[in-house]
Amino acid sequence: MDDQHAAASLLQAQTGQLLSDFLLGESPGGEPRRRERGGGRGRRPDFRIPKAQVLDGGERLQIIDTLIAVIGGVYCHLPQKRAAYALDPVQALQLLRAQVVALSEGEFHLALTSIISGLRDAHTRYSGPAAKQGAVAALPFLVEQYGPYDAPTFVVSKVSAPELIKDARFKSGVILESWNSIPFARAVDLHADRETGGRPDARRARALESLTFRALECGPPPDEMAVDIAYRAPPRGTLRETRIPWRVVQPERAQINHQPGSRASRYIAADPAAEAVRRTKKLMFSGNVWEADRSGTAIAHDEKRVKWIRTRFQDALAARIVKNSSSGDLGYLRIWSFDVEDDDAFIAEVMRLLDILPDNGLILDLRGNPGGLIWAAERLLQLFTPNTIKPARFSLLASPMTRAMASSPFNRMEFEAWLPSLEAAIATGEPYSQPLPLTDPAWCNDIGQKYGGPVVCVVDPNTYSAGDLFAAGFVDNEIGPVVCVGEATGAGGANVWTHFDLREALRGTSFELSVLPPDVGYTLAIRRALRCGAADGLPIEDLGVPGIAYEMTLDDLLQENRDLIAFCAGLLSGIPRTVMKVQIDERTVSITTRGLDELETYMNGRPFEAVRRISDGAHQLPRPDAEIIEFVGRRNGEICQRRRLGLNAG
Amino acid sequence: MSLIVAGRIVPLTKDRKVAQSENASFQGRVWIGDDDRIAAVSRGTAGAVTITNSGRSAEFDNAPVVDVGNDLVVPGFIDLHSHLAYAPLPLWTEPDRTVPFQHHDIWPTRPTYAESISWPAYAFIEAAPAELLAYAEIRALVGGTTSIQGSPPSNRPLDGWLVRNIEDETLGGEIGRHQVLASTLTLKPEQLGARAISMRQGATFIYHCAEGRPDSIVQREYRAAHAAGCLQRRLVAIHTNAVDSASYDTWSDPGAIVWSPFSNLWLYGTTTDVPSALGRGISLCIGSDWGPSGTRNVLGELKVASLVSEAKGWGFSPFDLVKMITANPGDVLAEAWQRHAGRLQPGALGDLVVIASDAEAASRPDPFKSILRATEADVRLVVVNGKPLYGTEQLMQQASAAQTSRISVNGETRRLALTRFEGNDEPWSYKDVLKRLEEVRDDPKATIESARRLAFAAIRTGAPPPLRLALDMPTGRVPVGGLPKDLSKIIVPPIQPLEHDEAFFASIHGRGFHEGLLDGLSEFYS
Structure with a gap:
């Protein structure tokens, strides 16, 4: 595909179709388009999306009965949500059931969506008979906020293709004053009432994101076909107004994302709506990267003035070296998502990037990470610490349905470990099963430390689910400080399954789930995450992981997080630094250390020699006849560095 | 389909109309009727009379006759x-x-x-x-x-x-x-x-x-x-x-x-x-x-x-x-089951096996000793529910076995009447079965993942689920989730031969x- 053609194709994808056409126009899935002329070669591709199906009363009952069953039977946060928000979703669904046939299509979906979103759980979503899965209603600009929480300023940080916005003055950097004649801050707060999120700041963060991007698979479309925006150029430019229509686009999934039905798909912790929005942002604002995702080619992010390292995991990762006057060069690793099918490949790519980045210090930026594969998040932690990683643990709701699911011979591999405690709960009255890790502790420590410099992790209320798990693991395993833009992470603490996963797992039990109407589905939190370490036993759901508070600045939004990076650099410079580098050749092993006073050596997991007292410099020993060699460096008794290497002996 | 098997009958029955004692054996015939049950067990050539008397002779007008000579006709194991x-x-x-x-x-x-x-x-x-x-x-x-x-x-x-x-x-x-x-x-x-x-x-x-x-x-x-x-x-x-x-x-x-x-x-x-x-x-x-x-x-x-x-x-x-x-x-x-099994007598299930007689033994060898000493090479014909499913080329042909394929056991050729599990009686060979099992051995990860995706696709589309089995023995000490992190680390040992071998x-x-x-x-x- 030549550049011109590629650009046209990208623009077409960014343009999508107008929301008005999507909602009110002719359905391409039905009768042939009368207005269409010609066909075959040269015909313009039909980007329109079929209109939503209308459900009859029986189909609505099917949906409600299924949701009553699964929310009452396997929804792992039910006791917590009842306590936190004084609500009873099962009773609400029962009430809705009584009037289900009398409601209009719109009323039905609105009522149902309200009950589910009332759980304030982004994992648990109802997906109505969406016109097409994966569709996202989008405005071609990105809004972000900076300044204090109670007096934020909203700014357009990015705009998409110029063809999509007629007003040439509406560009990156303009300050937003109103949204459909409502003061902008008020509009965000009003929209936050419809959003998930356990804390007000989390709801606002998600509202700000979904104000301009709505995953139609997970929620209703915007009420209006276009928005009237009042804005001004900073700092006190003329107040201007512009009208921008909503468009519906298909962000698609990247090649590296997890595949439905794969083994990995049972170990997902993610906000599906946020993931769709993340992909949409990529389509709208980093089009070349989005194109590369589709073809699976390695590419560097295309931010202006910034040199990113080329990676084939560009959908999930971005890395660059940042200059800092006080600390020298630092590494900056953006982890956009953990939505990968192959966590081994993902971790291997992170290791490759770490090798390129300077070892003075590392900023791990997980803001806006909507989660993904739990294994990817929890196994990644080990690369940054000499400590043995303890993963989070997960509980099932103790109920007849979960017991039946765990007892099914077809689920032995998946649930056998939970079964004894689920059965014991009948006698103990425990509301939950025993918590068990989804990432085996051995898998969390199968590689060991790869980055020896100090590390800081940056999160925000849109760091969600597997992102929450990473942040929790970062704190609980004492890897380094967490900086939080907002109060805490997004607080999504669960493993998420789809209706299809549950249907398969409940087959052959007395709780078998029926088929839902076409395109109707839901996602549900089924295993509840609990933290380890000092926070052992604390749930992540609704609480999140707090960190060192940071307020974004205008420079952060427009100058590649300049102030945030400086803030993190300050934190990194305050962490005592040690160094350990290991080199192996045919005959010798060389260990260069700095800041360490003791060195321990292990061969195949056993001590090789007495503890060495060391000072800064190089140390050598003959290459041993072993499969694995491990060095542990201490400073004042505390383990600061650890390296494990395979020697491929024999 | 009815079937007649003639040979040395070892009925192991308590039905005194068939044999005087449970350990008796005699030259005779086993008549398996259209209902796939044993219609009669007769001595010598008197069977035709027995069947005629039972009023079921029409069932056997065109029935194939498998004559195994002195070989033993025994209830299926x-x-x-x-x-x-x-x-x-x-x-x-x-x-x-x-x-x-x-x-x-x-x-x-x-x-x-x-x-x-x-x-x-x-x-x-x-x-x-x-x-x-x-x-x-x-x-x-x-x-x-x-x-x-x-x-x-x-x-x-x-x-x-x-x-x-x-x-x-x-x-x-x-x-x-x-x-x-x-x-x-x-x-x-x-x-x-x-x-x-x-x-x-x-x-x-x-x-x-x-x-x-x-x-x-x-x-x-x-x-x-x-x-x-x-x-x-x-x-x-x-x-x-x-x-x-x-x-x-x-x-x-x-x-x-x-x-x-x-x-x-x-x-x-x-x-x-x-x-x-x-x-x-x-x-x-x-x-x-x-x-x-x-x-x-x-x-x-x-x-x-x-x-x-x-x-x-x-x-x-x-x-x-x-x-x-x-x-x-x-x-x-x-x-x-409320049906006799494991014995050859009228009304019993039409399941039998033909075992080669011990040619080296005395003229009237103990049939039970022959069965005890029999190996896979001595199994000449296996009939389940009146259908010949496995046997020598000759006996399977005599039994009019349909859609058979060749199978080698201990170097000897046998015929196998196997149809696909889900395939409208489409024939299937052991060679194909083994080929697929070897594919799983070669790449457990890819084949497991592919099968899972197919099963999931069936659930999504509402199609009938593919055949699914579960393990019935203890799983052992395994990580949560039951499997190794990397499925390609599963080592499937060589698939064992069908018979007891060296x-x-x-x-x-x-x-x-x-x-x-x-x-x-x-x-x-x-």
Whole structure:
């Protein structure tokens, strides 16, 4: 595909179709388009999306009965949500059931969506008979906020293709004053009432994101076909107004994302709506990267003035070296998502990037990470610490349905470990099963430390689910400080399954789930995450992981997080630094250390020699006849560095 | 389709119209009618008169006649203890273990158990369930088995395909499902109580019970079965090798025990106190158990039983032993199915096996000794439900067997009438079955993932789910989620041959805890 053609194709994808056409126009899935002329070669591709199906009363009952069953039977946060928000979703669904046939299509979906979103759980979503899965209603600009929480300023940080916005003055950097004649801050707060999120700041963060991007698979479309925006150029430019229509686009999934039905798909912790929005942002604002995702080619992010390292995991990762006057060069690793099918490949790519980045210090930026594969998040932690990683643990709701699911011979591999405690709960009255890790502790420590410099992790209320798990693991395993833009992470603490996963797992039990109407589905939190370490036993759901508070600045939004990076650099410079580098050749092993006073050596997991007292410099020993060699460096008794290497002996 | 098999009939029947004694044999014919049941068993050439008198002669006007000469026509063998999901796996021992295991809860905790047994078996059930079943059932047929217990839990009944799967058999819909219940895993008291009720309502319950050394703690499983009311006539207890002789007194209305001496000796160094059980009137059956600690088929296990009987001085005759794989388990099944099995007599199921007579023996060799000494090479024809499924080219042709493919067993050619599990009677060959199993061996990860995606796609589209099986044995010490992180790390051992071969005998010597007793098995095959 030549550049011109590629650009046209990208623009077409960014343009999508107008929301008005999507909602009110002719359905391409039905009768042939009368207005269409010609066909075959040269015909313009039909980007329109079929209109939503209308459900009859029986189909609505099917949906409600299924949701009553699964929310009452396997929804792992039910006791917590009842306590936190004084609500009873099962009773609400029962009430809705009584009037289900009398409601209009719109009323039905609105009522149902309200009950589910009332759980304030982004994992648990109802997906109505969406016109097409994966569709996202989008405005071609990105809004972000900076300044204090109670007096934020909203700014357009990015705009998409110029063809999509007629007003040439509406560009990156303009300050937003109103949204459909409502003061902008008020509009965000009003929209936050419809959003998930356990804390007000989390709801606002998600509202700000979904104000301009709505995953139609997970929620209703915007009420209006276009928005009237009042804005001004900073700092006190003329107040201007512009009208921008909503468009519906298909962000698609990247090649590296997890595949439905794969083994990995049972170990997902993610906000599906946020993931769709993340992909949409990529389509709208980093089009070349989005194109590369589709073809699976390695590419560097295309931010202006910034040199990113080329990676084939560009959908999930971005890395660059940042200059800092006080600390020298630092590494900056953006982890956009953990939505990968192959966590081994993902971790291997992170290791490759770490090798390129300077070892003075590392900023791990997980803001806006909507989660993904739990294994990817929890196994990644080990690369940054000499400590043995303890993963989070997960509980099932103790109920007849979960017991039946765990007892099914077809689920032995998946649930056998939970079964004894689920059965014991009948006698103990425990509301939950025993918590068990989804990432085996051995898998969390199968590689060991790869980055020896100090590390800081940056999160925000849109760091969600597997992102929450990473942040929790970062704190609980004492890897380094967490900086939080907002109060805490997004607080999504669960493993998420789809209706299809549950249907398969409940087959052959007395709780078998029926088929839902076409395109109707839901996602549900089924295993509840609990933290380890000092926070052992604390749930992540609704609480999140707090960190060192940071307020974004205008420079952060427009100058590649300049102030945030400086803030993190300050934190990194305050962490005592040690160094350990290991080199192996045919005959010798060389260990260069700095800041360490003791060195321990292990061969195949056993001590090789007495503890060495060391000072800064190089140390050598003959290459041993072993499969694995491990060095542990201490400073004042505390383990600061650890390296494990395979020697491929024999 | 009706079928007549003429040869030396070994009916093992108590029907005095057929034979004067249970151990009688005679030249004659077995008549299997259109209803797939035995219509008559006749002596000499008088059968035509018998059939005419029964008013069913029209059924046999065009029936193929298979004349096996002096070869033995025997009830199809019944294996009441197997685990089909583990059939392709080789014998297993925990490396460096020097003392026998105490009981069945110990060996699954050993470090190599999951990687050697659970994970390879999982690869097969997940990626090639139909091929796995085909392999296991063909292996049973090769050993003359017509009914087998131990089908893995399945999302669809395994009924009416190849050999009879005892837990799923409905006799073509004549009987309801769940007439035969089974459990490999130890049940809780309330579950045992439910089984007691089911048995009183007519079900048969096959239960792994008290498997271990006599002094071990699992003896309490037998006491629990007693306390729950399970010690009934319809209970079939597998193993009970941990039970002391006096405890059998509590089984006042005795049922049956399935004896698997190979597995017992391999794992525990001892076996069931068979004479004590027999002394209490408990019926005795033989089961081959599973690949990791069992024989390839019940015909092989019969020889192990003989070895043990001889070594311990129990004095079982070949007739006693042959009954343990025919009439005794047949009587157990007859209770559940309300049809005679394991005996050749009018009204019984049309299941039989032809065993080569012992040509080197005296002019009137003991047929039971011939059966005891028979190997896979001596199995000439296997008929299940009146259908010839496996046999020599000549006999399969005589039986008008349709859609057969060639199969080689111990270097000898046989024909196999196999159709695809889900394929409208589309023929299927063992070669194809093996090819798919080898694909799973070569790349467990890719084949498992691909099968999972197909299953998931069926759920998404609402299509009928593909065949799904589950493991029925302990999974062992595994990570949460049951599997290794990297599925490509699953190492599937070579798929074992269908028959007892030299490599099998070589793998017995110096392994397990049988103190050399099982080394004698190879002599039956030399």
